[in-house]
Amino acid sequence: MENKKIYLDHNATTQVDPRVLEVMLPYFTEVFGNAASIDHDFGYDAKRAVDKAREQIAKAINAQPEEIIFTSGATESDNIALFGVAEKYAHKGKHIITCVTEHKAVLDCCQRLEQQGFNITYLPVDEYGLISLEDLEAAITPQTILISIMAANNEIGTIAPLAGIGAIAKKYKILFHSDGAQAVGHIPIDVQKMNIDILSISGHKIYGPKGVGALYRRKSNPRALLAPVIYGGGHEKGLRSGTLNVPGIIGMGCAIELAIKEIKAHTKKYKELTDYIWTKLKEELPEVLLNGHPKERLPHNINVSIPSIESKALIVQLKNVAISAGSACTTTSVEPSHVIIALGFGEDRAHNAIRIGVGRFNSIADIKIALTEIVNAIKNLKSITA
Numbered sequence: 001m002e003n004k005k006i007y008l009d010h011n012a013t014t015q016v017d018p019r020v021l022e023v024m025l026p027y028f029t030e031v032f033g034n035a036a037s038i039d040h041d042f043g044y045d046a047k048r049a050v051d052k053a054r055e056q057i058a059k060a061i062n063a064q065p066e067e068i069i070f071t072s073g074a075t076e077s078d079n080i081a082l083f084g085v086a087e088k089y090a091h092k093g094k095h096i097i098t099c100v101t102e103h104k105a106v107l108d109c110c111q112r113l114e115q116q117g118f119n120i121t122y123l124p125v126d127e128y129g130l131i132s133l134e135d136l137e138a139a140i141t142p143q144t145i146l147i148s149i150m151a152a153n154n155e156i157g158t159i160a161p162l163a164g165i166g167a168i169a170k171k172y173k174i175l176f177h178s179d180g181a182q183a184v185g186h187i188p189i190d191v192q193k194m195n196i197d198i199l200s201i202s203g204h205k206i207y208g209p210k211g212v213g214a215l216y217r218r219k220s221n222p223r224a225l226l227a228p229v230i231y232g233g234g235h236e237k238g239l240r241s242g243t244l245n246v247p248g249i250i251g252m253g254c255a256i257e258l259a260i261k262e263i264k265a266h267t268k269k270y271k272e273l274t275d276y277i278w279t280k281l282k283e284e285l286p287e288v289l290l291n292g293h294p295k296e297r298l299p300h301n302i303n304v305s306i307p308s309i310e311s312k313a314l315i316v317q318l319k320n321v322a323i324s325a326g327s328a329c330t331t332t333s334v335e336p337s338h339v340i341i342a343l344g345f346g347e348d349r350a351h352n353a354i355r356i357g358v359g360r361f362n363s364i365a366d367i368k369i370a371l372t373e374i375v376n377a378i379k380n381l382k383s384i385t386a
């Protein structure tokens with residue numbers, strides 16, 4: 001009999017929760033109307049369901065439904081946020097502040113904006129992956145139009161001081177965008193308390209479907225103006241043209257509602273699992289190093305470096321366990337992770353890093369089996385290189 005495969009890469013993506021799938025299914029076949037073609041019940045029923053999802057998403061982050069725009073995922077939301085603000089506010093200034101450990105969906109937009117004449121400040125991070133609020137405040141100039149700092153890092157799980165960043169943005173009347181792809185549904189995010197003006201959300205990190213996301217943008221006090229990136233039929237208040245992915249949107253709405261409803265129980269479980277992983281690794285391999293913040297981190301993420309063990313070499317040895325070396329979005333690249341490099345410990349620490357992301361459907365028994373395989377593979381590699 002084949003061994004059970006154990007999936008521990010939940011920062012890359014999650015499986016669709018069966019409860020989410022069940023809610024989505026009728027929207028492929030029965031309620032298949034175009035939510036923008038509402039002269040009949042087919043379209044109207046689809047629109048009603050989309051409206052409900054908009055409410056579910058707004059409620060999850062303490063926003064208003066009309067402040068939510070549907071997109072194809074957090075990548076697109078980040079693009080609309082960065083390029084949209086840049087275009088609308090270029091007359092005020094051409095300076096944007098971000099951080100070195102952002103996802104490529106933000107960093108690549110910033111690089112493109114630099115080619116278009118914008119000035120970007122990339123804030124450094126400390127050994128835990130945190131930016132300093134003093135650095136942020138010092139970087140602000142009269143030309144600064146946007147601060148874009150991710151809510152939680154996809155590789156090392158470090159959670160940014162969101163309320164502190166929001167307070168500074170508000171004080172200087174600068175828009176605050178946060179890439180919330182890893183955070184929304186996993187840790188409490190309140191756009192009012194945190195003064196977040198624009199927030200990117202992804203469906204597939206929270207047991208919803210892939211290819212769907214959302215963008216929150218504050219409608220007043222301050223009103224966050226955005227220019228579209230995609231033009232066409234004027235859907236989503238002209239901000240994101242294109243026929244809505246109705247089943248995907250319904251799925252994301254349901255997924256986010258479930259995630260928020262169950263956040264306490266999942267957090268408790270994830271903490272137990274990641275604490276167990278850390279304790280066990282430390283016991284078996286005392287030289288193991290934790291990447292990211294020991295406390296201010298996503299409950300379902302643990303990222304460690306094992307000195308002298310190449311993570312790519314380790315991962316090919318694992319037959320039944322799925323973990324990742326660095327970010328899944330850049331696995332075609334042989335470059336060491338820009339996030340781990342930014343922590344300041346040198347390239348080896350990055351080459352030796354593995355990311356373990358536990359999930360809703362993992363049991364402690366799964367974790368025990370997976371850890372045995374991981375530890376055995378490490379010991380095996382050590383004996384070869386000794």
Ligand SMILES: Cc1ncc(COP(=O)(O)O)c(C=O)c1O
Pocket residue numbers: 011012072073074075076103105150152153154179181182201202203204212213329
């Ligand atoms: C922090 C972060 N931003 C953006 C993305 C891209 O999200 P999506 O796959 O929904 O485009 C990811 C996914 O890997 C992510 O982790």
